[in-house]
Amino acid sequence: MLIFKIFRTDEWQALRENRETAGAPIDLADGYVHFSTAEQARETAAKHFAGVDGLFLIAVDAAAAGEALKWEVSRGNALFPHLYRKMLLEDVVWAQPLPLIEGQHQFPPGFEEASQ
Template identity: 65%
Template structure:
C-alpha cells in the first residue's frame, strides 16, 4: 500500500541533497513524520497546504518502512501512518510536483 507525504520545495531539495530528513517543522515538533493514505492526502493538502505552491507529492510503500511505521488515530479518529524515524530518499517510490488548479491542488490521475 502506498502512503503519501507532501513536502515544500526546500524540504524536497534538502531530502534529495541529504538522503534523509526528520521531515517538515511539524514532523520535527511532533517527533514523527506525518503521512496520509490515498483517501486522506487530498484533505491533508487542503487543510495544511491551502494555497501553497511549490509542493511535491512523494509516494512510499508502507510495508517497506517496517516497525517504525505506526498507524495512529488523528483527524476524526481515522488512522494515519506516522513514521518514527527518518524519511529516507531511498524509500521514496516516486515524487511529482503538486500543481495548483482553480479548485486547489491537482493530484496525479495515477497515484499507484
C-alpha cells in the same frame, strides 16, 4: 500499499541532497514524520497546505518502512501513518509535483488507484 508525504519544494530538495530528513517543521515538533493514505491526502493538502504552490507528493511503500511505521488515530478518528525514524531518500517510490491551479491542488491522474 503506498503512503504519501506532502513536501514544499525546499523540503523535497533537502531530502534529495541529504538523502534523509526528519521532516517538515510539524514533524520535528511532533517527533515523527506525518504521512497520509491515498484517501487522506487530498484533505491533508486542503487542510495544511491551502493556497500553497510548489508542493511535491512523495509516495513511500508502507511495508518497507517496517516497524518504524505506526498507525495512529488522528483527524476524524481515522488511522494515519506516522514514521518514527528519519525518512530516507531510498524510501521514496516516486515523487510528483502537486501544482496549485485555481486554488486546488492537482493530484496526479489515477494516483488513488495506483497507490494500492
